Amino acid sequence: MTTPALPLTRAQRRRAGLKAALRNLTGLLLLGALAYLLWTPGQWNMQLLAWVLVVLLADELGGWFGYLGLALGLIGLFGPAGNLTQWLVIFPLVGGALMALLLVKHSGGPFVLPFGAALFAATLIGVGRYGTQVDPELKLPASDSFQQSALLAMLIGVGVSFIRQVVEMILRARARHHARQETVPLLLATPEAARGTGPVGTDPESGAHP
Incomplete structure (x- = not known):
């Protein structure tokens, strides 16, 4: 039996609004930090690690944060960081x-x-191993710096997402279990209350006496 959802109280609405505001603020801060790291000069492998990691972490705060972080990779192509040669391979x-x-x-x-992690890893490892057979100049994906930076960031981001989602599943299951436990006594008590109603002094088992 499905328990009808109760309307949110004012305090619950306030908490939900505060959580949404904090989530949006955190996402914007992550994207701002990523944009700064990609814009300022630095090592391309550290920028690659930061890009992959921040995209996956920002995605935990809302899908559009992840896609915005993905688009920020264009900074590597047009920014003044000086890693254009590497980012021409990294971005696509x-x-x-x-x-x-x-x-x-x-x-x-x-x-x-x-499955998503395996697809990501297989793409990069496959290009790193066989890319030079297609294009002899495509040597960057075969380098240890490229593989380690991208795969390490992916594993951290996917691991955080997996833990978060499993914890949320457990908490939702517990909440449903507690809701059922609170609902069942009320359902069992209702027939007793209905059976006990009647005129004062009337025996519900024998009915009214003449």
């Missing part, structure tokens, strides 16, 4: 793998995450 390759991972991630619960 890692960006495409990240997009596929986000789409898989949004298609289901925590148990689809391993």
Whole structure:
């Protein structure tokens, strides 16, 4: 039996609004930090690690944060960081793998995450191993710095998402269990109350006496 949802109290609405505001603020701060890291000069492998990690972490705060973080990778192409040669490879390759991972991630619960992670890893490892056979100049994906930065960031981001979703599933299951426990006594008490109603002094078992 489905328990009807109760309307939110004013305090609950206030808490929900505060959580939404904090979530949006955190997402914007993450994206701002990512934009700064990609804009300022630095090592391309650290920028790659930060990009993948922040995209996946920001996605935990709302799907559009993840896609905005993905688009911020364009800064590597047009910014003054001086890593244009590397980002001409990083953005289309890692960006495409990240997009596929986000789409898989949004298609289901925590148990689809391993498939998204495997797709991401297989893409980068496959290009790193066989890319030079297609284009002899495509050597960057085969480097240890490229593979380690991208895969480590992906594993951390997917791991955080998996833990969060599993914890939320457990908490929701407990909440439903407690709701059922509170509802069943009320349902059992209702027939007793109805059977005990009647005129004062009347025996509900024998009925009214003449």
